[in-house]
Amino acid sequence: MRTAEIRRRFLDYFAERGHHRVASAPLPTPDPTLLFINAGMVPFKPYFTGEATPPWDRATSVQKCVRTLDIEEVGKTTRHGSFFQMNGNFSFGDYFKEDAIRFAWELSTNPQDQGGYGLDPDRIWATVHHSDDESREIWRRVSGLPDDRIVARGDEDNFWSMGVPGPCGPCSELYYDRGPAYGPAGGPEVDEDRYMEFWNLVFMQYERGAGPGKSGFPILGELPRRNIDTGMGLERMASLLQGVDNLYEIDETRPILDHAAKLTGVRYGADHENDVRLRVIADHVRTGLMLLADGTAPGNEGRGYVLRRILRRAVRATRLLGYQDPALPELLPVARDCMSPSYPELAEEFERISQQAYGEEDAFRKTLKQGTTVLDTAVEKTKADGGSTLAGAQAFLLHDTYGFPIDLTLEMAAEQGVEVDRDGFAALMAEQRERARADARNRKAGAADTAALRTVLDANGPTDWVAYEALETESTVLALLGPAGPLPVATAGDIVTVVLDRTPFYAESGGQDSDAGRLTGTSAEAEVLDVQRALPGLVVHQVRVTAGELAPGDTVRAAVDAEWRTGARQAHSGTHVLHAALRQILGPAALQAGSYNRPGYLRLDFPWRGALSPTVRSEVEEAANRALRQDLPVGVRWMPLAEAKELGALALFGETYGEKVRVVEIGGAWSRELCGGTHVQHASQVGTIALTGEASVGAGMRRVEAAVGVEGFAYLARERDLVAQLAEQLQAPREQLTERVGVLLERLKTADRTINELRRKESMGRATELAAAARDIAGTLAVTTTIDGDGGSARELALAIRDRLPERTPGVAVVGAGAGPKGVVVVAVNKAAKEAGRSAADVVKGLLGGRGGGSADVAQGGGIPAADLATTLDGLPGLLG
Missing domain, CATH: 2.40.30.130 (Elongation Factor Tu (Ef-tu); domain 3)
Incomplete structure (x- = not known):
């Protein structure tokens, strides 16, 4: 039975028994304690804690979930997966243990031709909390299970709470005996590989007080309304019904694994290390697909970092298996085809999803190339110095400067036999986070607990x-x-x-x-x-x-402030208009992935690979302002979420919507979005939209910025005045400004090249003269000089001086360049100096207090004020003497 069919049967069964079907909430959750939804009950948490009144007495859902705490274990065992789906049925003060147990037993064991899953009742075991005699008796009566297949367990296994004061209660779990090939007999207490848990029923009937862990807290009494929260692991049930060993081999993941094996030429099942990598690929590609679909974009913090890490682990696993070409264009479409029977939106949104994924892989391939060189050099130096631990500062540099995730540094260092100072890295990361928190506190002073x-x-x-x-x-x-x-x-x-x-x-x-x-x-x-x-x-x-x-x-x-609100309405309506214009010009893949607007200003992020050309930017701006000139009507309606989606209203990522939603329309279907913001009544009231910028804000993600309303007109006026001033200064008609400026720039480039060439010739002419005037310092001929040039010119002169020094006498040339505010020092030594133990790298570090680096032949450093160059070079005799 395919996974999509297992999913459908679950929802149908409970809908027929009075449960309201609730669509899966997006993976990113507004719960401040979580990055992603990690359990099926999370969207219903406010109803269980009493923060909100449930709109129904019974509900059922199949909730998408992501857990990443054990991400390093993915693939190493057959239990760990980062993305999974949890089938759930929920009662809010309605039915309790009797019905919850009966529902689970019926659906699990009813024959498949009668809508059930057809599991063999003789292979099912149940567990109950050791204090819950009521559940034990219900299991006997409903299922006919014998006492030896109803196992009593303690708080760690069969008592549930959120870990804080609030609702709690005993659990009852269902296990399926997969047979002796999977382990020893004796029930789930003996072997949970053979006896696979597939359903957990939580009976919320008590209120707990403060206390640690899963036990040791006081029970304050009975809840006024007892609730049911159950979860059936969809992937686990698919494993059972499809007769496969684990979640990597069901119909929603095995095709990804098989395609990865085909790409890399590796046979699954032949080698444990390769099997782990193939399972990582299958799991992470599917997880990345689902996170991207729900609006998470790769980034350096929070949810974005989790997604970036998952995608990059998948890409690196394919490279370790020998496949060096871009992998996601091969694998992501397979994942889409696996998952779209349950989530049709994956196919509809695939152009947007794939653009972000492929852009992230492209960026990672560049990061790997650059960061690997830095890491290899650092590891080589660590070993050369007799160490076995890479400094935390080096790991932080790789993370902060080169975008190397710490887990990647750990993996690659371990492959070369070197550990990483994780405590040192963590301390530097903590300092960085604290600086960020301090900035946030300064911006948001006075925040209350x-x-x-x-x-x-x-x-x-x-x-x-x-x-x-x-x-x-x-x-x-x-x-x-x-x-x-x-x-x-x-x-x-x-x-x-x-x-x-x-x-x-x-x-x-x-x-x-x-x-x-x-x-x-x-x-x-x-x-x-x-x-x-x-x-x-x-x-x-x-x-x-x-x-x-x-x-x-x-x-x-x-x-x-009425003026502020007017500007806010203009900016928010302008955001909707610009979004619609982008989709009109670029297509539906340009779906808003984030926005910010305030009076006079808006910005909008959307997935797109590559910069927008000036022509496309003009077309988008024209489409937006045409809508304003047409004075399209702006309407607001409240309606059920399902009806809004049927109308084609866009639900934007990162937002959470209830059953009733607010739909904002501009020109009817031209712009129709779910939105809680304030808006103008007619499009013309926006005034104007003037694009002021367009740039990359991450792999596969672009950002457009615009001035709106009065600020938009002011921006255009400033642009007009600037053009008028340029036309006057250049004495050219406005339409010829671009050509005239281009001619001037080309002249400047030619002049710069000529000046640089003259300087180079002058410097080269000085090389012979400077070499002839070399001083003998402790047996080494030394030359020091400064030039008004850059580092390249200094390097060229230092090499020229060195080559003019006597070959058989140790010689060193030191040139300081001070064309900018910061000086550059280049050191070059000849072969005789190297044989005498001189090193250019040692000299430059000695002059610059440890800064700089290079080879024994040539080295370079900087960071000192240009005005201090002469004094710095005066320190050479002390180094050579």
Whole structure:
């Protein structure tokens, strides 16, 4: 049975039993404690914790999940995979143990021609918590399992909680006996390879208190509403029903593995090390495909770094197997064909997905070429110095400068028999992160603790947010908070977090910056600096008190700066217009992958390989402004998510949507997106969109920037004035400016070449004279001089001087170049000097305090002020004497 069919049967079974079908949430999650969804229950977490009221009593889903904590183990065992799918059925205060157990047993054992999976009941084992006699009795009654196949286990295996105070409860798991070929008999406690777990039922019935780990915490009592959270591993069930050993061999991964084996000429099953690499390729290519599909882009931090690491591990595994050509163009289409029966959007979005993936591989191939040379040199030096551990600073340099992930450095160093100082690397990374956090704290001073905000939310309920309807409200200050917690009062100059009962301020989201404005009370004035949704339902304001005193309980007038909001509407609507124009000119692959807009400015990121030509940029700008001139109507509608998708509304990556969504249309279907931002009423109100920049922001990702509204007109006016000034200075008509500037630039290049050639000849003419005037320092003929040139000129002169020194006498030439603010020093020594133990690299490092490097023949260094060159070269006698 194919995996897509297993998936369909699961959803159909539970839908027929009153469960609401919930689509898989995107892998990137807004949960601040996670990078990606790592369990099927994560999207339902607010319902289990009581943070939100579930819209249904029963639900079912097949949730995409990614776990990367054990990424180094992928392929080494048949259990570890980074991407997997979790089939789940959930009850929110509705049915409990009896029905949950019955559902799992029926679907698992019902014959396949009756919609079930047809597992042999005589090969199924169940586990229960040792205290859960109720579940044991239900299993006996529902399934007829004998007592010896219902195994009692402890807290570590069969009790669930989130690891923090909140809901918890016993678990019951189902295992399938795969037979003696997989291990010894005796049940899951004896061997979990032979007895494969395929379903876990969590019975949330208690509330736990604080405590460590999976045990040792107090049970505070029964939950007022008992819940069910179950998870059936889709890949595990596919392994069982397809009669294969592991998740790498099911129909959604084996074709990728087989194609990798064909490309590399390696036979799967012949060699363990090669098998590991083939499994890494199969797993990581599929995982990369799914992350890209859900809007994650390769990057250097967070989710982007995880994706980059996964793609690069897959590429490197193919290279280690002997395949040196680009691998992802061969493998990614295979993964698409494997997964698209369950996720049709993969085929629809493949052009965008593949562009990003192939761009990342291209960048990595360049990184490998450059970084490998640096790493090999560092390893060689480490060994030459008698060491066996690569310095953490060197690993950090590879990561920070050359984009070499630390795991790649570890792998490649280990292959050459060298360890890496991971503690030193971690310390440098921690310093870098702390600097970044400090910068963020400086930008967001006064941020309040989440626990304190949770207390405010629990006590007062959600914020009455009226940003769509009003620019001004009369509001009550519910709380003042600083970094250390609640404050009784804030005075002039204080920056604090303010919670209001209702607010007209737009909270930063969906790429739109937060509103600016003021809070005005009878005894205080405050400037609103930032507005955020700190928790679901809670809007918080960062303010600077400018006069008087502000205290909880005060009544204030909360007023948005109307000019700011007008500009924000223009910029956000302009973003939608520019997005539609990009897709009109470039095609549907140019799908927005990130944006930011504020009054007068917008930027938009989209996947694309290569820079946009000036002609294409002009076409995009023209298409956008044509829409503004046509005064396309802007409409906003609320509707069910399924209906919005049926209409073709674009759901943008990185955003999380509920069952009811807000659809913003500009010109009807011309631009139709799910969006929570503020917008103009007619396209002409945007004013104008003037593209101001276009650049790369990562492999396969471009960014366009634009000035909007009044700022757009001002930008165009500045451009016009600049053109007028150039035309006047060059005494040329505007239409001939490009040609005239081109002629001038060519003249300047010719003049520069002539000047450099004259300088070179002058320097070469001096070489004989300088060599003849060499000083004898401790038996070595030495020449020092400075020139008004660059490093290349200095190197050429140093070599010329050296070659003019007597061959049989040790000689050294030192030339300093000071054409720029920083000086360059080049040292060249002859053969006799080398034989006498002189080294150019040692000399340049001695002169420059350890900086610089090169060979024994020629070396170069810099970093000192050009004005200090002469003094620096005066130190040569001390080095040679």
